[in-house]
Amino acid sequence: MLLDREPVLAAALAEGRLDPIPAPLDLDMPVARRLRLERRALALRVAIGDLAGVFDLSAVTQQLTGFADHALDTAIRTAIEERTPGAEPRGFAAIALGKQGSGELNYSSDIDPILIYDPDTLPLRPREEPEAAAVRIGKRVVELLQARDGDGYVLRVDLRLRPSPEITPIALPIDAAISYYEAQALPWERAAFIRARAAAGDIALGRQFLDTVRPFVWRRALDFGAIGEIRGISRRIRDHHAQGQAFGPGYDLKRGRGGIREAEFFAQIHQLIHGGRDPVLRAPATRVALARLAEAGWIGGDEARALIESYTLLRTIEHRVQMIDDRQTHALPTGDALERVAWLHGLDGSAALLALLAPHVAATGRIYDALDDGAASGLSHDPTRLDAELAEAGFAEPEPARQRIAAWRAGAYPALRSSAAQAALEAVLPTLVPALAAAPEPQAAMLRLDSMLERLPSAINVFRLLEARPALATLLAAILSHAPTLAEELARRPALLDGLIDATALAPVAAVDALIDRMRAGEAGLDYQGRLDHVRRVVGELRFALGAQIVAGTSDPLDVAAGYARVAEAAIAVLAEATIRSFADVHGRVPGSELVILALGRMGGAMLTHASDLDLVYLFTGDFTAESDGAKPLGATLYYNRLAQRVTAALSVATAAGPLYQIDTRLRPSGAQGPLVVTLDSFARYQHEEAWTWEHMALTRARPVFGSAPARAALSAVIADVLTGARTERDVVGDATRMRADMAAHKPAKGPLDAKLLPGGLVDLEFATHVVQLVERSGFDANLGRAIAQLVAEGRMPATMLAAHDILTRLLVTLRLVAPDAAPPGPPTQALIARALGLHDWPAVLAGLAEVRQQVTAFWHELTGEQDE
Structure with missing residues (x-):
């Protein structure tokens, strides 16, 4: 029990006296401990006097504030004396804000000082800069007041009310502080200075500062903009602290609607409006300010009385709450704890306490609401x-x-x-x-x-x-x-x-080389994982921006599809390079050899959707019997298979920075049953001698996307040689017909707008194009649109196929974003799709889709000899 630790006070109470607390007799006691003992004794004495009815609210808050001033002043003097023994404690002052400034501290209040100093008079050590000395003094002051031991602490100190606390030192030179408040301060800072007071340290310095900034707080002439600012403060404070503050158990006495804060701010609003002309209204204490505002006729007498009564009661109950365990809280407890608060106030229980508070809370809320003139810039809460x-x-x-x-x-x-x-x-x-x-x-x-x-x-x-x-x-x-x-x-x-x-986010994506440079930027100092995350962030932003271009209608989906592919190619280059370097740190490199990456499918054709997988084949050049030259050497085949697994992981495994791409390597020689990586020679031999028709069809859209220029050229030469005739003769038309039928049976269209899998959709167009390419040995371009254009120019495909390609591709790229289930979206999104396809409305989209599907189907049947159903 705390009273057992204060025998002098206990003895006085036993005799029916509540004597002032004597200072500790041991003058050699450390200052921080002496202040802690003084604070403990004072808080106990004040609490007993409070509960006994000897001290009213004013007496309680004045004594608590007086001690805070004393403790803060003692801490400043001690900090200066410790650093510069015998020096006059000048040039350093604490400006009290908040409840300390107005003389209204709670039992568990923080203090919110602004620390200022005068570089010309602050005591310094030899060769010490004033700023460094002031910061050290400030830190020592905070330490003396906040440090805890078995006797508790002295005061909590919050220095965040100083100008720009995130970037400024904890103590400010007086001239800089004055300049800030005269030129840069925010409206809420004007309100805070209503309760400012030179409380500790060099009081003359503190008063000089306050005298200088007084015109900033108390303006004689207020224009309508300034009044709007003040009302804006009111609305933000009210709305900000009103959430979840329904009256009842758990109600926040300070921040709740109709609470202490609203009475304070009601007074401060009127003080800011009228105090510039009438110095009498500049009282820092809330109840005094309300009384003076009523006397001057600026608020009604009934309003003032209601607010003063409410403020007095709520502050008193707040003190009851804080007496329990010295808690820094403003909320009514719940359950049995609320019963105890009621008993401390001499009431029968929580119901009686709530009944006592309710009319005062309601009155304050009603009066405070009247501040709003209905011209709020925010949205109403009503x-x-x-x-x-x-x-x-x-x-x-x-x-x-x-x-x-x-x-x-x-x-x-x-x-x-x-x-x-x-x-x-x-x-x-x-x-x-x-x-x-x-x-x-x-x-x-x-x-x-x-x-x-x-x-x-x-x-x-x-x-x-x-x-x-x-x-x-x-x-x-x-x-x-x-x-x-x-x-x-x-x-x-x-x-x-x-x-x-950035406005360029809705512009076409840069070329691959420029994208590579962007993805490499910022690599310095990053480890391998850091590089992966950096690329993921850049790719995520670019892909998201490309999708936004379609939504915003700023880009043709065909251009967006090409942009997606350039982003993917740059990511492959940067991540493959980073993975190779990381892998080589352990296993070295295989002399005369390198990794080459071949893209097929949409990636090979450089036309991706937002959701496209990347179809990749990994190859390596050089002698497969060679061995790497690192600390842990590996044979070439094992080396490149492990390296390719690492590259796949770099491109596909999600991290905190997000995922990248799904990688599909099943188009490699022998499919999923074959090794992940083969030599370029093995690939060439397989394509010449063993590959099936479907693999040659896939090869028509093959494009090297990683490797040195000579390696890419060698791989491109192999592909060209195979496609133009150096391959096993197959029944291309018959094989393609059977494959398309199998695909239709096992992978039907997802919805009525599936531009890819519907009969006459992109898959049928792709099959038809590849059949013509392989049979005619012509029109080989990895990009499907360019391949069709070449075949149309040669008279090998009808001209309608080029328009069909564009409509189907635009539709696919757009639907992957706005209707991934391929079902018709709502009318507004239908309009977006029509715009993306360059058509005037949704019926035109449906008619256009039906027409091109019919044309593609007819051409496919013409190629294969199938009959229309």
């Missing part, structure tokens, strides 16, 4: 008014949107629960809501944003980015409306949104 605002913004059905916003404001998800996240949310809602309302499918956009917020670790940066870039909010709304694929990625990696800040 459901009826918010519904009207949402309807005005463009929501045809505002209720679902209002419910969703209410859930966000209530901190429904972890990313929304911090005070900073709530502040950022309120700031961005006026930008975000109109953007969502203007989206083609507002409710769908709202739901996808909700899903995204649910999975975000933090929403603050996203909100701040959207607030700063309203155009980005509009693009985000479109993405959320149309593109579930992109919305899913954004939910997993919200940093992808950062990539859209």
